[in-house]
Amino acid sequence: MERVAPEGLLIGPNQADNTIGEVTEAVQRYLLDGWPDDVPPPRIEEDLSFVPKDREEVIYIYMYRLSQNEALRNAKRYRTTPFSVPNEENPEDSKLYYEWPPLYLDLYYMICVHSKFRSDAERLVGWVLMRLHHATHLLYRPRRYILPDGSAVDAAGNDWSIDNTGEDVIMEKVALSLVDDFTVGDAINFFTIQEAPYRPFITYQARCAIRGPLIAAPPSTVRTNRLESMESGPPSTDRPNGRVGGRMAMNPSSTRQNKIGPKGYGVRPSDDSSNNEG
Numbered sequence: 508m509e510r511v512a513p514e515g516l517l518i519g520p521n522q523a524d525n526t527i528g529e530v531t532e533a534v535q536r537y538l539l540d541g542w543p544d545d546v547p548p549p550r551i552e553e554d555l556s557f558v559p560k561d562r563e564e565v566i567y568i569y570m571y572r573l574s575q576n577e578a579l580r581n582a583k584r585y586r587t588t589p590f591s592v593p594n595e596e597n598p599e600d601s602k603l604y605y606e607w608p609p610l611y612l613d614l615y616y617m618i619c620v621h622s623k624f625r626s627d628a629e630r631l632v633g634w635v636l637m638r639l640h641h642a643t644h645l646l647y648r649p650r651r652y653i654l655p656d657g658s659a660v661d662a663a664g665n666d667w668s669i670d671n672t673g674e675d676v677i678m679e680k681v682a683l684s685l686v687d688d689f690t691v692g693d694a695i696n697f698f699t700i701q702e703a704p705y706r707p708f709i710t711y712q713a714r715c716a717i718r719g720p721l722i723a724a725p726p727s728t729v730r731t732n733r734l735e736s737m738e739s740g741p742p743s744t745d746r747p748n749g750r751v752g753g754r755m756a757m758n759p760s761s762t763r764q765n766k767i768g769p770k771g772y773g774v775r776p777s778d779d780s781s782n783n784e785g
Contacts (some may be wrong), residue, residue, distance in 0.1 A: 519655035523716040530713050533645040541638045553704040565621040572615045581608035590664035602723045609716040619708035632707050646681040655723050686712045
């Protein structure tokens with residue numbers, strides 16, 4: 508069953524349809540940006556079956572699988588965003604925004620190289636390893652929220668800009684880490700399916716979040732029961748440990764909960780006057 512917004516509420520577009528593609532492009536761009544200017548850069552290729560001619564060097568970047576990050580899974584319920592749009596002149600026109608929990612994903616990339624001579628390929632693998640080892644992040648920018656009217660704001664409610672910074676601005680970060688996700692046998696089968704020659708390879712994992720649409724709704728008044736006052740009279744301080752006595756007034760109809768456990772469970776310390784002598 509498709510989850511839709513309640514009747515009368517505005518729903519915006521998905522906020523992160525192109526996140527996976529942006530992560531892949533960020534990996535490619537980061538490698539090329541670090542290549543020395545005085546040396547022709549290698550070719551970035553996604554087709555593993557591509558075989559270059561002559562002495563052209565190639566770096567293959569191939570996303571071969573993705574999975575949901577179970578450690579960051581949230582409960583599936585709507586929650587409010589960090590920002591709102593108040594209307595001081597007409598509070599009834601103020602807007603709250605709700606979002607569905609994001610889908611946290613782990614993206615897995617195979618990176619392999621090709622060169623005419625094996626020594627050059629091994630050199631290229633070493634350069635890729637060190638280049639990605641020093642990468643603190645691939646994407647680092649203020650989180651963008653796309654409102655139902657199409658405008659974009661950050662977590663502070665300001666117009667979104669890549670240069671927005673501040674304590675109230677939530678930053679979106681995508682990092683890359685080296686993982687051992689393939690055995691040699693799995694890699695051989697993978698190259699065989701792609702009809703590609705076997706090449707030295709390394710595997711990386713990138714974590715990102717895909718966010719759905721925002722829903723705009725008017726604010727509502729939340730009423731809670733008032734806390735009962737303390738029992739009449741000043742609090743007693745006659746406990747041996749000096750803690751303030753007295754408890755919150757309880758409903759007379761409530762009953763004390765029976766404690767369940769082995770003998771000695773929930774034993775309270777005795778007063779100084781009741782200590783046994785000798």
